[in-house]
Amino acid sequence: GQQVMQIPQYQHVQEGEDFTTYCNSSTTLSNIQWYKQRPGGHPVFLIQLVKSGEVKKQKRLTFQFGEAKKNSSLHITATQTTDVGTYFCAGRETSGSRLTFGEGTQLTVNP
């Protein structure tokens, strides 16, 4: 079945440093979504990428979808303490509607 892998599992940064998490799918995706889960909270939708090679920005966050629609990345510029949480990618399979989440990257930001 479809597998979505995400690295790194943990990332500790100093406030102001950049952060990147990578996501790879075992199969070609219809679309990929990114979610953020704060400690003790529930996943919250950030963005959806649909097109091959698509790049989207939200303030300090940049999301990319690979040309082959099998990988994606999330880059945060100049992290802030409010960025703390776990970032998940979630891939939607092409042949159905199953939404498979990666293992997540837990980000901690030291002030």
Add this chain to the structure above:
Amino acid sequence: DSGVTQTPKHLITATGQRVTLRCSPRSGDLSVYWYQQSLDQGLQFLIQYYNGEERAKGNILERFSAQQFPDLHSELNLSSLELGDSALYFCASSVESRGEAFFGQGTRLTVV
């Protein structure tokens, strides 16, 4: 507030017991998903329903079952509970079967 309501928020039960978790999707959403999240783990996909019909199935144990009712709310039934079933169970909903998912606050199940 995502608009997705899950009840109960917390549940403590003994091994061997059966519990039912309930989810009310956002108004207008036809698709409901169930995920299991163990401590510091990712979100394991269990099952998805769309307008009352099963749409996709993940690694859901035979002891677990779910359904979506005509009013679109969904229930996840967990039976013959084991200690390893202790986890946070999330429900999510989306307008159609391929859109962004909105998550509820989750039900924390503790099996003792």
